Each structure stands twice: as C-alpha cells, then as structure tokens.
Amino acid sequence: MNLNDNEQLKLAISRELKSLPELTAPASLASRVMAALERRANLPWHHRSWATWQPALQMASLAAMLALFGGLCFAGWELSRTETIMSAMHRAGQLFSGLNSIGSLFNILAGTAVLVAKKLGSTFIIACLVAAGLGYAVFMGLGTFYFRLAFAKR
C-alpha cells in the first residue's frame, strides 16, 4: 500500500465512521438518571458533596475548618513547650528504644546478604533475577490468558 492509498484509506474510514447513525440509548436510561437524581436530592445536605452546598454553608464550613486547623496548630505549639509534655516525650523515646536493636538486626542481615552476593558472583545473581522476572511474566501471561478465555465474547 503506497502513501496515496494510505490517504485514501484514511478518508474512506472517516467517511464510513461518520456515516454511522447514532446508536439508540436504552429506553430505561432516562428513568435511571431521573431516579438517581431523585435519590441524590433526597439526601440531607451534609451527605451531599461539598461542591453542592449553599455558598453560605460553604463559607461557614471553610471558616470553621480553618479555625479548627489554626487552633490545633496553636494548641500543639503551646503543649510542646510545657514540662509535662516534654517529660512524656522523653518517656516515649525510651519506650521506642527497642527499635534500635531491630535496626541493628536489619543491618546485620543486609551485611550478610552483601557477603553472600559477593560469594555467589554477579552472574548467578543476574540469572536469578532474570529467572524471577520470567517467572513473573509467565504467571501474568497465564493469568491474562485464562481471564481472556473465561470472559471471551461468545
């Protein structure tokens, strides 16, 4: 097929597709939409999306949220400076000191993994990674194949 034919094909396909009449929507569609709108209208205002609230309510809720946020920030700042909170934070730090030993355990494991990798050589590691990748691809492929088989149009 040459360039001229490509252009002809493009025009012919455009012509064919544009000559298609509109498909007829199911008769039940309008009633479905109207029912959904009615359900939505019957919801109490606080269950509807914020965008549909009255402007006054939107403004009031926005102001309330900002005030709450500001209040929380201020309260957090004030509390962090009190003696009780400082000592509570110190105690919490002690409670979580156990996490340090978990961290050192991970360090040891990572060091061992590096040593094993050096011992085995990079070729072996790459082969393992390639095998794992292939296994994953085969698994995905078979899954997709069975999905398509199960849901194929008949």
Place this chain on the structure above:
Amino acid sequence: MTNAEQFETFMRNYQNMVFSTSMRLLANQSEAEDVTQEVFLKAYENFGRLDGNPAAAGWLKTVATNMSLNHLSRYRSRWSFFSELFGSADGEANEPDFPADDNVEEAMLKTERCALVEQTLQELPPAQRVPLVLFHLEELGYEEIAASLGVSLSKVKTDIFRGREVLRRKLKLKFSADENAA
C-alpha cells in the same frame, strides 16, 4: 415546566449522542450505560449553564469521551499489555465471520452496511478501537490522542494504522493499488 422535566427533555435530546460516544469507545453496553448515566448526573450539576446553550452538545461529547477514557484506564489498563501481546497485533483473533462476497459493498443495504461497520469497530481490540474512534469520530490529533491515552505517538499511529487495515479488509474497501493488482 419544572426543572426536572426540563432536564428530562434535555437528556432525551442528547442521550443517543452521549450513549453512542461511550459505546464506540467502550464496546460494552452496560459500561456505556453507566458512563452515560454519570455524564448526565454531571450535566445536571451544570444544567443552569447548559440549558439552551448551543455548546451543550460539545460539552456532553467531551465529558462522555473523558469519562469513557477514565473508565477504560481504571478497569482495563492492567490487561492491556498482555491483551496486546496475546491478541494478535492486527486484530485477527477477534475477526468475526462475514460472508465472503466480493461485491458486498454494492449488495448491502445501507443499514446492513452500518451494522457491519459498527460490529467491526466493536470487535477491534481496545488498543486499536479507542485511538481510531478518537481520530476519526472525535477528530483529535495524533498528539492529543497520545497524551490522553498516555502512550507514545508512534504507538498511536501504529494502532490507528492497524485498526484501519482491519476495517479495510472487513469492509472490502478497495483502492487503486488493489485494483491494479487484481
């Protein structure tokens, strides 16, 4: 006339157009119905500026296209890679059986022809059908299609080319080179 009645009239005027747009992109009746419903629920929120507006049809078509594409990307992207790998690249796997009549174009009535085009379009793999519909029916450019589908420009061109080739074979479209060869 109440607002609800006005909206119902508005919806009945445009429902076929919105449903057709979704159906040609999704090729699935129930999904197209769901998307059409969502489009009109969104239209209701904007009914104040859509009612009596000559741009309403364009707005509805754009929203239907975008919602259909969102639907496709949400529910089908996970299968697209392997569907393209296993489904043959030029859509052979999905070819329906049509009568092998050389003069089919002349012999068919217009309605049958439209049904054939519609069926062939819906049988195309999504990777070919969606860019083809966006190019020929929604009149988007290659770059716009690539951007909205999140794929490369060359893939869009290849998929559209393959989709056209499938349609050419199924619709028995003939051009100068074919005629000379025959």
